[in-house]
Amino acid sequence: MATDCAAWLNANPVEAEDLSDSLVSEEEDNAGSVVNKNIKNEINGNWLSSASNSIHEARLKAKAKRRLRKNSSRDSGRGDSLSDNGDVVRGTSVAPTSPKSKLLDRKSRLGKGRGLPKKGGAGGKGVWGRSGEVYEQQAVDQKDPNYDEAQENCVYETVVPPLDERDFENTVIPIVQEYFEHGDTNEVAELLAELNLGPMRSEVPSLAVSLALEAKASHRELTSRLLADLCGPVLSCSDMENSFDKLLLELPDLVLDTPGAPQLVGQFIARAVSDHILSKSYIEAYKGRVGCQYTRVSLDRATVLLKMSMEGLRIDSKWGTGGGQRPVTQLIKEMNLLLKEYILSGDSKEAERCLRDLEVPHFYHEFVYEAIVMVLESKGEKTLKMVLQLLELLSVSSVITLDQMRRGYERVYMEISEINIDVPRAYFILEQFVDQSFSMGIIDVKIRDLCPCRGRKRFVSEGDGGVVKV
Template identity: 35%
Template sequence: MVFLRKEYGHPNARKSAPDFDAFKKKATIIVEEYFATDDVDSATNELKELALPSYNYYFVKKLVSMAMDRHDHEKEMAAVLLSALYADVIDAPQVYRGFSKLVESADDLIVDIPDTVNILALFIARAVVDDILPPAFLKKQIALLPNDSKGVEVLERAEKGYLAAPMHAEIIERRWRVSKKTVEDVKARINNLLIEYVTSGDKKEAYRCIKDLKVPFFHHEIVKRALVMAMERRQAEDRLLDLLKEVAEEGLINSSQITKGFDRMIDTIEDLSLDIPNAQRILKSLISKATSDGWLCASSLRSLSLEPRKKLLEDNFTRTFKLKSQSIVQEYFLTGDISEVFSCLEAENRTSSGELNAIFVKRLITLAMDRKNREKEMASVLLSSLCFPADDVVNGFVMLIASADDTALDNPVVVEDLAMFLARAVVDEVLAPQHLEEVGSQFLGTDSIGGKVLQMAKSLLKARLSGERILRCWGGGGSSRPGWAVEDVKHKIGKLLEEYESGGDIREAYRCIKELGMPFFHHEVVKKAMVMVMEKKNDRLWGLLAHCFGSGLITMNQMTKGFSRVEESLDDLALDVPDARKQFLAYVEKAKTTGWLDSSFHYGNSINGKENGACQ
């Protein structure tokens, strides 16, 4: 039984606001790092080093609330850490108070986490089973809460739904462990079942093991691993090909997954050649046999060149960029500082490589998908602010969808998440609607992940009031500004330009642009101003741009991005302004003459080459 004091903290201790604010920030970082590393000892030591035991209740609340919006793996990690910290680091009253705060905030938590009642009830039941929370906690807390509060529902669910069930302790202890399934776990099971099959030759057992995996979207890994094993163990080739043929003919592994498995082999053939000298020749032989037996369509495979293919993005620099991208995004999620992201990207991607831009898009959204709505909103805001060329963003989404099968093991709603990010990119004008087809063309078939993502994104965009709903999809507030940050700024820019164009004061317009506090978004000022200049054939706004450029408020980099964005929208603009292209060419030359644009900027560069349209 857990002993409780009436006082949860030290009676004479007064909260120091600065200390508490610092503790909250550090507690968040500790939890984030713990979820990333799964290092209980490190988290324990870091919490001890804070040396503020009277605030430990907040750590309990933060740990559980962050885990609630993540996968079962993190929920189990949170429960394990609480048990490890109990008594030695966090005393009983602080644990009690932390859970009290969680129950009290259930009405707020449910806004972002719809399943709050069930998840929080399970955390409370787990705490009781782990003997870090007394059973009396439930009745005492119910007496303190309004009858219509979500907290009461949580406590009743914990008591009647979990703790009152037969064998409840064992069930609760295993609740999050049962569903724990990582990519590495599945790969290990695949490897084991193939080794056992090669040894025993028992197809029925292998068939059963494949079905028991329950990961049809990951069957390509079985194909790939079987092919690698056939190349490594030449005597097992016939047996392994026979298994693949049977599961293909029976429909256990569909043709799409068969093709994908062979394609992944083709992608990794250079690495395999280091360990298996004749890897390319053997793989060509395996493809030929599978095609002859009728369970593989060779024409649907990628090209298997006899010459080693250059891996443009897998050199040391790119691997380093991937690691740094992760750090940049993680720091951004903590600080919300978009300008710092720009500075870091300028330093790490000096050549504005489209491939690296795509990698950053993939890393940004991948990390956001594994976090709360706040970080998802922040990712969308950052993506809109970055102004990467549309082709780079498209390639980023293609890479995301290509790896979605693996991601689905840890994130079951990956299709829904990617569809929402894709739809949001269209609403934020990061992508045009036709870019959806470009993404979808890389993944044929409505049953493919790409097909499902595309179909769902289109459905979201076709819905009534879709723009407003999609902008609110993660609740807004993704940046330091409340609400729809990017949309708000775009609206303000449009209003200030309209006011100035109709006779406003240049100093007032300049002040408004400066007070936006978003220098990395000045390309939007340039784009909107140039569109208005061409639509109304009024050079008054040109004078405003000249004033902003001359004072250094708008940089050449932002001018270049702005002009590039105008060029990308010329097809649409020409519908209303027939001579839009002619005007644009004239203004480009004028901008070069005045020094706004570099002499290397040419009509067609930002669309085809992308070198001028990307953030540097």
């Protein structure tokens, strides 16, 4: 029996650990010793040889390697690893972390480089690219399933729909009214060029003229200039003729709002002919076929003005120039003529109307200055009283404000020394005029107190006996 066991052990070598286990098991229980010492060599009742045992150990080592590789895949290669024989080699780095924490990490996972984002920040989903990079226009791919050969020669333009009658009035009327404030024809031309006027193109001159009929003379002058500048760049001569034809047909309705519309339209026609907007044969084309009396009055007015222009009348100054568009010297000259005409006629209402027609409320201090200087240079009390009455009327009607009145008086105060050279009694007359102006309510106490007084030297004559005259 002993010889049989030795032969079996030689054929199946057992490790020292298995042998020690078998010896202990023999002392405890002889019946189960064979089963306990050979448990590692039996799986599911099948005895394993030495070759099958080595395969089982290789599988266990490979499984351990896969487990360590999975845990240390995001540890930059510096964690735990296996040697060639399967032994675990401990590194000095930190324990591997969960891959979820590095899901949004854009740094390199290979442990190389300087830790900068990959591709310089130009990679990744939803990224526009590296800063400062300029993309060129991509060529059309003819193999694209959405490719359409007809789209290669297409030209895309912004289409502005033409204006209808309602939109035309709501758009053009504010442009013309704003032009009456700034007087820049180039801006109006640019605004109209951006609009698609369409068939309403010929309505622009008639709309501007109809607005000017209800405005001031200076606005009519601006309208004539606007029509002259728009003819060519924006409007044609045929558009101008069609527009004035419409004005002549609408005269019965225009007279209801503006009684002098026929004469004013005739002046517009004469100005348009002189500016070469309308042809010289425009008026002659209406001869013999005019049935409306207002149209006949308008054409007769235009004919008379054109005949007078041949004799030297300037139609371009027929409307006059209002506001700050006039030169200062011309305004001063017209104010002096106004004052002289008032002194001769004594009509203060007409003087007020003429002053309003100048349309320079910011320059009325010049009128006050010229009126006071005229009083200082005049002889007698008539001029002083008439000027005081005129200034009182203008002050009560608020044509001349208190600020403009104050500036006019202060200008006289500053130049009284020079005026006194030509007018020796200027100080005395000025004091008298200022006192009466204050008593009539034309000026206030502050303006009166600013009036300069000439210092007088009192000399004692020989016959006075040393008594100073009071």
